[in-house]
Amino acid sequence: MSHCSTLKTLLLVIGLLCFSSSIFSQTQKEPKFGKIKLSQLQKEKDDKFPDAHAVVLFDYGVSYYRYDAVSRTLKLNYERHTAIQFFDNTKFDLATFEIPLYHVSGHGETLRKIKAYTYNIVDGEMERTKFSKKDIVKEKITDYLDKKKFTLTNVKEGSIIEVKYSVASDFATYMKPWYFQRKVPVRYSEYNIDVPEFFIFNKSMSGYFAPYIKPVKKNSRNDYLMISQGWAMKNLPAFEEERYMRSYKNYISKIEFELRSIRYPWGEVENLIKSWEDIRDDLYRNGDFGKEIKKGKKVESIVEQFKEGSEKERMVAIYEYVKTHMKWNGRKSEMSYQGVKKSLEKAEGTSGDINILLAAALRKAGFKVTPVILSTRDNGMLPYAPTVRKINYMIVKVDIGDKTFYLDATDDFFPAGLLPIRCFNGNAIILGEKETKKVEVKPTFGKKFVTQNILNLEEDGVLKGVIKKTKSGYAALDFREEYSEATDEDAFVEDLQNKTEGLTIESHEIEN
Structure with missing residues (x-):
């Protein structure tokens, strides 16, 4: 039996088993949306990270399965609820959220149930600016991937933003990764999953910090079990990205999932890990x-x-x-x-x-x-x-x-x-x-530049002469890109001159 047909059969079986009741089991406690405290908003710096430009106050996520009676399929639902406080204006980019949504052959992921507030203090009172769904921008990345993007408004120094949204997915076998650590400190981050016993996932933790692992719970749903698991971390420092580092996602504390096998109700086990x-x-x-x-x-x-x-x-x-x-x-x-x-x-x-x-x-x-x-x-x-x-x-x-x-x-x-x-x-x-x-795959060329200076010290204390700069490999590519972005050659030379205090370029020659 093929993977496609057996999986469809399994989803139908689960649907019949849980048609009369939701298979979602609440496995976490989180703040109610819209209940940010005035005392938190009044803080001028974070208690744990006083030098932070911004802090993630909390970041809760959960993935769970639910049978959709209309499509008669099992959907994987992902929910996120997060709040961020800004202590200055250097991290306002965190007020922009980008959510990837995949789609193929009539199946896909849908963003829904989105709500958000920006909180500020005005005349000693808390003011809430409500997010408008009209501000969501859809961007096509590929034929199979779109991205929905939105930015919360009225964000100022001292503001707190709170966002909650969910994504419903037809791709029941793909579970999103969860990133505990961010480029700013995180006070608390928790991720929970609620999975039918038929799906066996590999779980891969990476990063310097290890999470607290919540006890596994097994909840009966008619003729099968739901397996609930959770992971939590608190007081995570900001991840500092260094020059020449590969993607910071390689190093931050995170958990990733991959469906290893499907154990069908009739006893068959299908291994999905491919070579x-x-x-x-x-x-x-x-x-x-x-x-x-x-x-x-x-x-x-x-x-x-x-x-x-x-x-x-x-x-x-x-x-x-x-x-x-x-x-x-x-x-x-x-x-x-x-x-x-x-x-x-x-x-x-x-x-x-x-x-x-x-x-x-x-x-x-x-x-x-x-x-x-x-x-x-x-x-x-x-x-x-x-x-x-x-x-x-x-x-x-x-x-x-x-x-x-x-x-x-x-x-x-x-x-x-x-x-x-x-x-x-x-x-x-x-x-x-x-x-x-x-x-x-390694670079076949390096980043090389050589500077030759032939200079004379004049009586008035000014150095005059010829400066020759030769660039090759990736240094030459960087130069060509900078040169192409200039309005013309004179503008490029003028900008080069302005970058070095006291430098006057009387004549120049650019080759290759």
Whole structure:
């Protein structure tokens, strides 16, 4: 029996068992919404973290299952209730909330039951500014992912914001991670789950701080059990992000979940943890991935232009064509959601659209091409166990003789073989047709700059002469990006001069 059909059967069975009663069991105590105390609002600094710019007063979350009688399916519900106090204006960005919502083939996640207040003191009394749902902005990230974003208004120094919302999901097997720690101190954070005994989840804790683990409870629901678990932490210091650090999400205290197996009521147990080989096979069969890479006819017009020269020269020429022809829309993906043909027509797309087009063109040109999937720095590192959830990017591996090149055609300033910093995030997965393997993709170039000064000290105490700066690798890329953002060359030089006190540039020359 297939995973899809057996899971649907299980959801129907659970639905029949709990049709007459809700399967949600309250497993936590939290403050009632709207009951912020005036005494808390009057505080000019936090008792535990007196130097904090802002503090998360509390952050409660719960995930639970409920049978939906209309759709006759089991829905996974996620609720969050949080409050943040601001002691100055440096952390007002925390008043903006971004909620990702996935959808595919008529199924998806829905944001609902959202309410929020901003609390201030006016003339000695507490004033509440109510959040308006009209302020919610919907942004399309990919064909399968939207983001709803809202910012609370009237936030000032001393304000407290309180937000409560829920997300109903058709994806009953995917449970969201919970982040206990933040970039500001957290006074209290608690997460609870209420799961049918049929679903067996792996739970992975990471970070420096360990939670208090609440006792497991088993509650009978007709002919099956609901398993309730919870984790809590208090007085967590702010996580300090350091320069050159990978995503801070790799290091903060958090808990993640992955469905390991399903134990069906009739006794069958289905293991869901896949190998990287299984994931590779799924991707190669996927119409937005493997099938697009093999669409040679769609890219013949590109390949025909570059038949002369050495293998490396041809590879670079095709890479430069795709890089120049395509404009990256800033969205990361491992798939080509619009396909090779439409990507060429639109001359714009996600990172997946662009790099799968590149892979298809190079493959048609006769190169040994292998897709490489990874998780970018801002998305967190790949976990030890194979999973598709963390994959959000794809690059192209090309082998010419005994040399290997990793290509990403999304950035105008990157030459062939130089990858954006976002791609360096621990292990990536090479999806070879015969084997898969983990590899740590490392920079092939460093960040190098050399300054040569030939200066004379004049009688008036002024240094005059020639300053020559040479930049290579990622330093050269940084320079080109800064240069491209300037209005013109004169404006760029003027800005450079203004950044150094006492410097006067009488003449200049910029090469490459």
